Amino acid sequence: MPLCNRPDCGRGEIDEDGFCPECDRRPLRRRRPVPRASAAGPAHGVSVGVAQVRPDPWYGLGLIDADHAPEPPDERPAPAGPVAEEHRFCLNPVCARPVGRGHDGEPGRTAGFCARCGTRFDFAQLQGLTIAGRYDVERLLDSGAYGTAYLVHDRNLETRVVLKALHRSVARTARHERDVLVGLRHDSIVRILGYEPEGPHLVLEYVPGAPLCAREDDRLETLLGHGLRILQALDYLHARGLLHCDVKPLNIIRFREEGSAGSARPLDRVRLIDFGAVRSQEEAGPVVAYTKAYAPPEGDPEHLGPTPGFDLYGLGRTLEEVCGPYGTERAAPGVDSLMLLIERATDTAVPQRRFVSARQFGEQLSGVVRQIVAAPPTARQVARPSALFGPMTEPLHGGLGAARPLGHWVRAAAGDTWPTMPAPFSCPGPRHIAAALPTPLSDPDDPRVGDPAGTALAESRLALRRGDTTRAARALARSELPDWHWLHAWYSGLLALAREDVPRAVRHFTEVRRSLPGELIPQLALGLCAEVLDDREVARSHYGTVFDTTPALGAAGFGLARVHLLAARRAEAVATAERLTQEFRYEREARVAAVRLLITVPGAPPVRRPEEGDLARARAALDGLHADDAVTAALRAEIQYAAFLGTHDGLPLSDAVRELGAHASTEQEYMALVDLANRLRPLLEWRWPRRSGRTGHSRIGPKPDTLRS
Template identity: 35%
Template structure:
């Protein structure tokens, strides 16, 4: 018998090729060379450039690579693989393009990458390589963890602390998610693979099986006492067993809903690590159907966030799916470890949302292929390094298949599944439930709250992040029609919520253009250069002004009139109405534009008629509800508009526009709520200047001038409203303020603010009058009380009664010369005469 001479292979040569590894015969009959006996600089030495390791058990104990294949006398050497940039460089130097590092302990001390191997394929080699971008998971009952490989980045690291830079896009680049190091495959094998008795259930009727009785341990195999369906929880494959003539089993690594999951080596492809998954019970018809479905669907799936499938093999009477091994942790493992080590009940909200966004990308792909995942939960997604992989596609089915078996998990599965079957909405429901479980201590999610969320007031995370609470409630609404329509829509809103959450947590803005709304159109209440003569410190904003200032929903680019409408955006409402009314085709976008213009022209009846007409064509278009709410607000029916905008906030929790509208409606009825909404928008995106002025108005109404001024001061200098905000801060410091509340320091600060603005002409003089009048009142009060000392300068004027009166007289007379209105000129001259210092003449 001819033995194969490939390192570490125990196969025999038949018909010129090894039956195990598939290599061509290269030696005469005889014993197989010991692993590590070839290719090194000495017996047992690793032959990899720059590596000082030793071959043990067939692999280097430093870099993890197998020994180089020995050349056989009389045989031409195998063609060398094509040399690439990453293979270049002298021994001991890193082969990565552009890197000047040195290989130390098997890894580059600069970029953290391992040394390149001339024999490695693009799919990786050695025990810690992985060739794809997918993953396979622990299942519900497993104690091991395995996850996403990192072959796309060339990494074969097994937990090295060296960093090669950010390689994933978890959290849309907004949040830094802790990396999960690649896990050594050998550490994932279970020493005693057993399914705990409390996790043994009949696959047919769900009744407990295999339980202990009268002191006797439960049976791992047998028949369900209720429905007589056969069950088996014992592994079907043993270590060393060869499956499909190619995959050598090392042992069990987890147990899932469809049976044991095994780690194996692919002897035909450079001993790469793979995962084998078979049936839970080969006698169960539904389990067979699910396994067959998994095979059919996985053959079509190709996405970086979904496990990669290599092969399907038959072994005995069972069929196995062959997947890449990917080292990492499931989200459930990450959550449990945080509870053990960090003492926290949940993950940070930003981290949980980052995971949700990655899952939604995978779901969006599956849904586009006409598939639904059905059984999503934190157990079924793996993080490795900075990449996420969706695993365990055993429950996947086609959207049009309403007769197949349905797999789900209590606490995550949508309530309508049993009646109407799975759908895109039910998939998104599972994502919402998983986000809830990951982000707060969700007690009772499989019991009292199995199909609902706890009250917001009882969950600190939800109470703090209102938009996140609203997103979860929409995603997990009992009515499927009230949920998100697709994964892209949910991801868009979830990204907006993530920006809000991060901005609230650290105070750093995360602005981004909306995909649904344009920018704010105006900022009412900023004309502050003149005395109001009324009780308000900042000018009041009318409902019509507030409605006209709100962002406008974007036009659907697929509408035939979209280009035509885009060219009319700069027109005044009346001219825009005339132009749109003459459009040759009354498309849905034309109707909506006409409705918006009619609202601006106060023709509310005509606007509602147009919206009724548009609703016949597009009953599910949220913009119709937006314009109805806008018309109600513009009419002045603020209390009626508030619940309409509140409903739009539920619908679009990641958008700023509904929050701005609702905040305005709540300024008087619920100022605390209005302040919270304005602040959320302002913290997230300083481009919404209307939120800053609204927040300042709320604080002023509560008598908190200092906070109002701080808000106005936070308007960035690059903003077109910077000067208006600073002017508002000046007015806030003195306008309508009793002299007893003023101080010399406060007056001086107001004067310094004004001088720093660089204003000229009438605008400067009106604000100067306002500060000087306030200062004069403060000085006179002090004089009457025999109080505070006088002195110093204010706007270049001595802070004395005589000095202030003289400056005020000159300023009033200058304003009188500037105005063309006779009555106003007379009033200004009267003011000058009234304020001038008394003289003896």
């Protein structure tokens, strides 16, 4: 038997139905690799990667702290009296016509005979009703056009179960629902226990809970965790070629599940119920049974040829309803991303933008959860490789993570006045940003990104790295991706940066963020663009979200530190750099940045000169830096320069510049530093020696000195 070829499984033997018993999914289809480009195409190693499968798109569940489970529902006995009129149907399964209904302002009869088939009915009392000789009805759970569900006591099993009878197309629908449920085994899907031909009725497990909704004390990530569990159930269902077709809060039961023996607390769980509208993905014809408020609008392609997207739309509307109260504070961590996620899931203007698989939806939803739990009080950061973007190793510190170049001191020596120094750091330029941003991977759920499109995008990326924007634009056009596609928008943004059209790049990266709200790279790109445009508050917002979520993206940390300092928040800037030192990849640059941020004055107010305490911290941090001699000398000179701005005592700065001379690369630089050190020496008063018969005189001037190597 062939083995499962999925990377996150790779061990199960495929059964006769084509499924892996280990991961409960079909094996991946073999895809042809992207051919190596010719001389005119992209070079080897520069291509759009192809992610064959999304590894664990449900990882957001592991980030959610166990929340308190809901209290069991108050199961009071059904009130005495007749069954409500909306629940009265003929007991003859062939007829199932509404009976006992009122008209002309008069109430309906509680007992009588069906006008169509003559079957007797009596709805005077619900309690005491027994079905099939073994199910004692306790109360009505739900009733609608397609079925009625009762909570009953099973005499044989001595437990409570749900008995579901259908009103229309009873025999076929009940058998269909029965056949579907019999083959399903998933923790988030209701289980079938039996089938009663009388009625007929389905016998389902009783889940003592309530329809999914937000409680007063619910945390947002808890509700999103339930969304992930339902996505897992839908992924399981869709892998078996089935569609639920009626995903809505009423069909998602939230319940209290007791943990194993010795467990500290019960679990908060959900189950997907009511499979009365289930259908095969291969079934032809439009969708018939659905709830209008949770289904795509009429005329949408999903109605004529439903796909898994039909269920995903319903879940998007469900999250919109359940999480609606949280959407009023879009500035709260992760909330804006959540709203963008819901907008994509329920997009009716461009239906192709919607999610096409539960795993695609789950990857972005997990990313949103990661952004939410990164904020206090949870403050949980997770470094996780992106499923859609390659790695980003360039720190983009803009000079902040390195010592001030020796050339700055040389140019200062050539000035007519002192002190005059270039800016200590700067935001990376647009072209530098375009070259540093990572290469995207192909979307494993998107059939539009095949070999031709992947080759065209790889050629566009290579042309951008060579600075050939014309060729890059032509290659992007050959990909034939629609303008709204996130890959097209991403490459368009890189192209705009390469042409230094930053406002256009912002528009394209905003479109990428709308499509991928759970990803951090688009937010990082928007933060960099905002800093280039000197929109510091927007830059701080994007940088803060990325850095709080995962400090491993060091470019966000350096950018946040720069923005903090320019806004006169020196303490926050230093704290950001010190936090970044915990990331091994950027530890050295971050330690240098922490020293410089303590003493740097980037330019005009509102940034004030460092205080004596800042200078003392910088000297202490420099002693523990263990950098090479050139870096240490440059940082020591910068510390003395900061002190000089406050005290105007040039002697310590002169000594520091003298130390820099040992690292000059040319004689010209060396002589410039010699002159600078001499100009910084304090003015001294000295006298000529007295001679016999003459009066000595004095003059003021600098003491000659030279640098010693």
